[in-house]
Amino acid sequence: xxxxTKRFRVRIDELRSSLAxxxxxxxxxxxxxxxxxxxxxxxxxxxxxxLRDWDFKxxxxxxxxxxxxxxxxxxxxxGKCDLSRNKRGACGLDIATQQSRIVxxxxxxxxxxxxxxxxxxxxxxxxxxxxxxPMDLGTGIRVEAPHMRxxxxxxxxxxxxxxxxxxxxxxxxxxxxxxIHTGQExxxxxxxxxxxxxxxLDHVAMEIxxxxxxIALGFPKGDPEAPLVDLGIGTIDLTKPVILCIGHNVIPSxxxxxxxxxxxxxxxxxxxxxxxxxxxxxxxxxRARIIGPISWQLRFIRTGIPDVIVLDEQCIRTDIxxxxxxxxxxxxxxxxxNCLGFPDKTHEDPDVIVDELVNGxxxxxxxxxxxKVGEVAVKAALKLAPKRVKFKSLPNVDEVIKYSKMxxxxxxxxxxxxxxxxxxxxxxxxxxxxxxxxxxxYDYCIACTRCEKACPVGIPIFxxxxxxxxxxxxEEVFKIRAGRGPIQDVEIRxxxxxxxxxxxxxxxxxxxxxxxxxxxxxLVEMCEEFLRxxxxxxxxxxxxxxxxxxxxxxxxxxxxxxxxxxNAGCLVNVGSCVANSHISGAxxxxxxxxxxxxxxxxxxxxxxxxxxRVGAVGIAWGAMSQKAAAIAAGFWRLGVPVIVGPHGSKYRxxxxxxxxxxxxxxxxxxxxxxxVYVGPVPEHLFYAAETKEEAMVMAAKLCMxxxxxxxxxAIKLTHYIDLYRKFFGTLPPDLHLFVRTEADIPxxxxxxxxxxLKERGWKERPTxxxxxxxxxxxxxxxxx
Amino acid sequence: MSVEPWQKAEIAGPIKAVPIKDPxxxxxxxxxxxxxxxxVGHLISKVEGMDLVEYIIDLAKTIDADVVVTNTLIRKxxxxxxxxxxxxxxxxxxxxxRDPLWRGxxxxxxxxxxxxxxxxxxxxxxxxSSLKHFAYERLDTISLGPYFQPNAKWTVPTLPxxxxxxxxxxxxxxxxxxxxxxxxxxxx
Numbered sequence: 001x002x003x004x005t006k007r008f009r010v011r012i013d014e015l016r017s018s019l020a021x022x023x024x025x026x027x028x029x030x031x032x033x034x035x036x037x038x039x040x041x042x043x044x045x046x047x048x049x050x051l052r053d054w055d056f057k058x059x060x061x062x063x064x065x066x067x068x069x070x071x072x073x074x075x076x077x078x079g080k081c082d083l084s085r086n087k088r089g090a091c092g093l094d095i096a097t098q099q100s101r102i103v104x105x106x107x108x109x110x111x112x113x114x115x116x117x118x119x120x121x122x123x124x125x126x127x128x129x130x131x132x133x134p135m136d137l138g139t140g141i142r143v144e145a146p147h148m149r150x151x152x153x154x155x156x157x158x159x160x161x162x163x164x165x166x167x168x169x170x171x172x173x174x175x176x177x178x179x180i181h182t183g184q185e186x187x188x189x190x191x192x193x194x195x196x197x198x199x200x201l202d203h204v205a206m207e208i209x210x211x212x213x214x215i216a217l218g219f220p221k222g223d224p225e226a227p228l229v230d231l232g233i234g235t236i237d238l239t240k241p242v243i244l245c246i247g248h249n250v251i252p253s254x255x256x257x258x259x260x261x262x263x264x265x266x267x268x269x270x271x272x273x274x275x276x277x278x279x280x281x282x283x284x285x286x287r288a289r290i291i292g293p294i295s296w297q298l299r300f301i302r303t304g305i306p307d308v309i310v311l312d313e314q315c316i317r318t319d320i321x322x323x324x325x326x327x328x329x330x331x332x333x334x335x336x337x338n339c340l341g342f343p344d345k346t347h348e349d350p351d352v353i354v355d356e357l358v359n360g361x362x363x364x365x366x367x368x369x370x371x372k373v374g375e376v377a378v379k380a381a382l383k384l385a386p387k388r389v390k391f392k393s394l395p396n397v398d399e400v401i402k403y404s405k406m407x408x409x410x411x412x413x414x415x416x417x418x419x420x421x422x423x424x425x426x427x428x429x430x431x432x433x434x435x436x437x438x439x440x441x442y443d444y445c446i447a448c449t450r451c452e453k454a455c456p457v458g459i460p461i462f463x464x465x466x467x468x469x470x471x472x473x474x475e476e477v478f479k480i481r482a483g484r485g486p487i488q489d490v491e492i493r494x495x496x497x498x499x500x501x502x503x504x505x506x507x508x509x510x511x512x513x514x515x516x517x518x519x520x521x522x523l524v525e526m527c528e529e530f531l532r533x534x535x536x537x538x539x540x541x542x543x544x545x546x547x548x549x550x551x552x553x554x555x556x557x558x559x560x561x562x563x564x565x566x567n568a569g570c571l572v573n574v575g576s577c578v579a580n581s582h583i584s585g586a587x588x589x590x591x592x593x594x595x596x597x598x599x600x601x602x603x604x605x606x607x608x609x610x611x612x613r614v615g616a617v618g619i620a621w622g623a624m625s626q627k628a629a630a631i632a633a634g635f636w637r638l639g640v641p642v643i644v645g646p647h648g649s650k651y652r653x654x655x656x657x658x659x660x661x662x663x664x665x666x667x668x669x670x671x672x673x674x675x676v677y678v679g680p681v682p683e684h685l686f687y688a689a690e691t692k693e694e695a696m697v698m699a700a701k702l703c704m705x706x707x708x709x710x711x712x713x714a715i716k717l718t719h720y721i722d723l724y725r726k727f728f729g730t731l732p733p734d735l736h737l738f739v740r741t742e743a744d745i746p747x748x749x750x751x752x753x754x755x756x757l758k759e760r761g762w763k764e765r766p767t768x769x770x771x772x773x774x775x776x777x778x779x780x781x782x783x784x
Numbered sequence: 785m786s787v788e789p790w791q792k793a794e795i796a797g798p799i800k801a802v803p804i805k806d807p808x809x810x811x812x813x814x815x816x817x818x819x820x821x822x823x824v825g826h827l828i829s830k831v832e833g834m835d836l837v838e839y840i841i842d843l844a845k846t847i848d849a850d851v852v853v854t855n856t857l858i859r860k861x862x863x864x865x866x867x868x869x870x871x872x873x874x875x876x877x878x879x880x881x882r883d884p885l886w887r888g889x890x891x892x893x894x895x896x897x898x899x900x901x902x903x904x905x906x907x908x909x910x911x912x913s914s915l916k917h918f919a920y921e922r923l924d925t926i927s928l929g930p931y932f933q934p935n936a937k938w939t940v941p942t943l944p945x946x947x948x949x950x951x952x953x954x955x956x957x958x959x960x961x962x963x964x965x966x967x968x969x970x971x972x
Binding site for chain 1: 874904
């Protein structure tokens with residue numbers, strides 16, 4: 001692999017000449033390679049094939065299960081090819097390969113989105129603060145960029161150093177996209193390997209994005225006591241003009257906050273956000289408010305509260321301009337990726353833009369100068385708010401009843417609803433003046449408004465649901481811990497041993513979007529279950545917001561109830577989507593900081609370590625986007641299993657192990673070279689659960705690893721048995737596969753388990769001292 | 785009685801289910817199979833107008849089928865003494881069913897018919913899609929839920945709940961009568 005910035009490199013250990021005495025010089029064209037005492041590992045800036053053998057080891061154990069979402073391929077002018085039942089298309093592709101190809105396409109979109117976000121942030125921050133902003137993530141964080149170190153083999157020292165890794169990622173994304181073209185890759189497993197590759201790169205890109213904004217914008221630096229900030233529609237001060245920011249790129253929002261501070265208007269205007277931009281706004285300034293996750297976009301806009309809506313990038317509803325028009329709000333678009341057909345006002349005088357927006361002369365403005373966005377948004381909000389009082393309400397109850405009476409009971413709304421909600425029944429009751437059934441839908445509705453588009457008589461169904469739930473919305477006043485960013489090295493040192501030996505039962509990460517099949521409460525219930533069981537619980541993105549949206553009997557959210565350290569029984573909010581890289585970064589750091597495995601360009605060894613020793617599982621219960629697919633793929637290549645909710649089945653491919661195939665579950669003991677059966681741990685790599693109970697039991701099971709000590713395995717089995725019994729009423733039927741010796745059996749159920757094991761003909765089996773899938777580690781170890 | 789996908793945009797490809805409007809006809813189809821399995825999703829717990837656990841136990845006994853329950857309802861099957869029901873997550877049973885070498889839940893051979901009931905529409909849609917493409921040579925599928933499922937081989941058409949309950953009852957009655965008169969080879 002040629003590295004974008006290092007096409008030619010010379011290393012001189014020592015050179016004496018009549019002119020000079022040179023020692024330890026390393027030079028490459030375009031860049032001086034930084035000094036780093038750690039020797040470079042085998043795969044710096046890996047190409048897709050450099051780690052293919054590792055991918056194939058994973059794919060031999062975790063075989064893809066394809067659940068095709070479409071029987072056809074319609075990407076070329078051969079037309080629609082019928083791929084059903086193993087027919088091949090005009091280009092020769094079969095349906096399995098087509099599914100893996102689409103998975104790769106989704107992951108490329110996801111990784112490109114994060115990379116583009118990272119690039120924009122780095123460029124913008126360099127422009128504002130210079131290339132030399134030091135890579136200072138606080139005194140507790142010395143391994144500042146675990147992904148960059150691991151994948152690229154470079155250790156960034158300044159903001160400017162992040163660009164080399166971005167160059168590399170962009171070149172790889174182009175290659176992966178090229179592989180999707182008709183008549184390129186023809187093997188489903190090679191597509192899957194490329195999916196893993198793009199996932200790995202995605203985590204590097206996310207890491208770059210987040211550490212860039214942390215070091216340049218003063219976000220919390222791995223602070224377990226990051227402030228508790230406000231979340232919910234009810235936290236908005238309705239007496240002030242309201243600016244709503246939606247998206248993921250925080251730069252325009254920071255410009256608004258800065259402008260307010262510069263002009264002394266911070267107390268006069270309310271700034272709030274939706275989706276990941278909101279997370280990052282509160283990391284920048286704790287006065288900002290989070291409205292909620294992605295599915296709160298229309299909920300909030302239809303209340304009429306926002307005066308100005310500022311859009312940046314990613315996960316933004318594309319109908320925001322028309323929704324804003326209905327409530328008389330104005331829209332400013334700030335990203336080249338999301339121009340929305342608006343006139344480009346980047347070089348226009350701010351007061352002229354404000355006048356055009358406020359007086360409806362333009363439908364919205366594209367402004368690519370973020371400083372100008374700050375000024376225009378604030379001035380427009382101040383001018384517009386007094387004129388918009390009449391818009392700040394939902395339909396009244398009489399209107400709800402009137403609309404409900406229009407319903408023909410055709411159920412087209414239900415046929416369009418992703419969650420098949422009983423909308424007709426609720427409208428029927430509402431027509432009689434009873435809005436309670438409509439209000440019940442609020443908790444389960446993901447606010448996609450497909451129901452409205454399907455309604456043949458044009459009932460604004462979602463607005464009616466919102467009106468019926470108005471009280472509930474106003475009571476949305478919660479606390480969330482602001483995203484703290486990375487996990488500190490000292491925290492890793494404190495818990496690394498317990499995670500690897502299994503005495504902390506696992507790390508459960510709740511990540512992803514808000515496409516929940518049965519409402520967000522399920523996510524909170526799962527989160528609380530694992531917190532009570534002393535798992536380390538980590539959260540990010542929309543999932544982290546959902547977790548904040550329910551209170552216990554004392555009126556506290558889980559963030560108020562549980563500390564924010566990376567430790568057993570604690571709840572860590574790392575931050576926005578791009579902060580997911582700190583979750584995977586933490587598992588990498590366990591291998592590096594606790595186990596002292598070399599990090600630099602040493603991907604396979606670290607991933608092998610994580611797969612066999614670090615009991616971490618991701619749960620993306622409402623995963624929706626292509627970014628979520630790419631994030632999951634990055635976890636897979638590292639050997640971290642991911643569970644998605646039922647809607648996640650639409651990612652169309654799972655990676656499942658087969659516990660009934662003993663031959664799949666052998667590893668090497670690196671100390672002896674022997675092959676040892678370790679049982680199905682972890683059993684799956686990617687899995688869509690049907691119910692929350694299934695997900696919880698599966699998560700507890702997937703935390704088991706070959707390296708667990710007897711004590712650690714007993715703790716993990718305690719939770720697996722207890723959760724299984726709680727939901728299914730018996731001992732887990734596959735329990736014998738996870739008990740290696742009697743010492744693994746939890747003492748509280750020892751007799752019962754021994755009886756069960758006897759019935760199964762169970763026998764004790766050896767446990768490897770150093771489990772690995774990598775032959776090269778055996779050789780190294782044995783020869784040593 | 786609709787014979788198009790319940791979720792309108794979930795349009796299958798060229799191969800789509802045959803809706804069976806007459807429960808007697810479905811009974812005739814089912815009894816041709818030697819080794820059926822019934823796969824039960826979590827939504828049957830939300831059905832209020834009929835005791836579907838009891839129904840499935842009776843149906844399984846009638847057609848001599850193994851039962852996989854993919855959720856916590858397994859407790860109810862066991863509480864009612866039906867030990868032949870096994871818990872297995874939905875994706876795992878699909879993964880097994882596509883494997884021609886798999887020997888079934890009890891190790892006595894793979895199945896030739898999988899009957900689905902009680903799943904979220906989209907989730908079942910995808911489970912059936914996998915079997916449609918990757919197990920079609922050995923395994924046929926029936927969707928017994930109240931919605932037309934295009935990726936099954938045969939499906940109940942979309943029905944109002946009360947009509948669906950009657951459909952299910954008529955189906956079991958037909959099976960009971962016909963299998964009593966002429967037991968399947970396996971039941972002899």
